[in-house]
Amino acid sequence: MKTISALIKEGSKLLSSHRIESPHLDCEIIMQYVLGVERSFTIMNHTNQVPRNKELLFWKLTKKRAERYPISQIIGNREFWSKNFIVNQHVLDPRPDSETVISTVLKYYQNKKQKIKIADFGTGTGCLLISILSEYEYAIGVGFEKSLEAYKITCQNTKKHNLLNRAKIFPNSWTECRDLFDLIISNPPYIKRSKLKNLQAEVQKEPRIALDGGIDGLSCYLSIFPILKKCLKKDGFAILEIGEDQSNIDKIIPLYGLAFQEYVYDLAGMKRCIVVKQDKEHD
Structure with missing residues (x-):
């Protein structure tokens, strides 16, 4: 299992390669949505490991963002x-x-x-x-x-x-x-x-x-x-x-x-x- 910060960093790299304007912020928002937490939680607990099923969902949604779907449509x-x-x-x-x-x-x-x-x-x-x-x-x-x-x-x-x-x-x-x-x-x-x-x-x-x-x-x-x-x-x-x-x-x-x-x-x-x-x- 990977940590919150590691997944956000990897996701940001993917979005940057697709010329998304705010890759880090978007990955933070997706992570908050996947974990069902506030932004302060992901910052304070960035070394927490993300369960495998949540990691898979994070990547599914991040790839959707790479396809230029608006972040609001992704998280609803x-x-x-x-x-x-x-x-x-x-x-x-x-x-x-x-x-x-x-x-x-x-x-x-x-x-x-x-x-x-x-x-x-x-x-x-x-x-x-x-x-x-x-x-x-x-x-x-x-x-x-x-x-x-x-x-x-x-x-x-x-x-x-x-x-x-x-x-x-x-x-x-x-x-x-x-x-x-x-x-x-x-x-x-x-x-x-x-x-x-x-x-x-x-x-x-x-x-x-x-x-x-x-x-x-x-x-x-x-x-x-x-x-x-x-x-x-x-x-x-x-x-x-x-x-x-x-x-x-x-x-x-x-x-x-x-x-x-x-x-x-x-x-x-x-x-x-x-x-x-x-x-x-x-x-």
């Missing part, structure tokens, strides 16, 4: 907004950039005792809706997720975070939305189809349906805007994540009887969200 979870979410190959990996949506909601709805009614379009893991509901104890929300496999993950995460009494998830497209909401959020697919083949190998392991924004990267937004006009309350806001291909999307919004509020930038200085409201002149 990912942290977002200081919470842990179940993930698999059927959902988009929660990313730190998307936390900009949450911080923007907190800016617009500063009273955390508000009874906000929220809709999440294309909810995926449920990370956005669940994180917001955790900040507003009297808020309720609904999520729309048309992928049945992704819908199952949303439901698992809703249950995991004890929000079954405040969140209702529908296995439908956002086009089925009929109610009125104070807040509508979404991180829709927004990458131009021509760019998909140039994405990182890890990203290409994620579901195409969650990435493909159509020929111009705008198709999902053009589907969402009419629903916002119909389902957003007069004093409500929609906060949508965007990418580099939507940098001038504010020019399109007035065509749908909506008003552009602002762009919100992420920590890297990139346009990350657009805030939209009803255009009262077109009511």
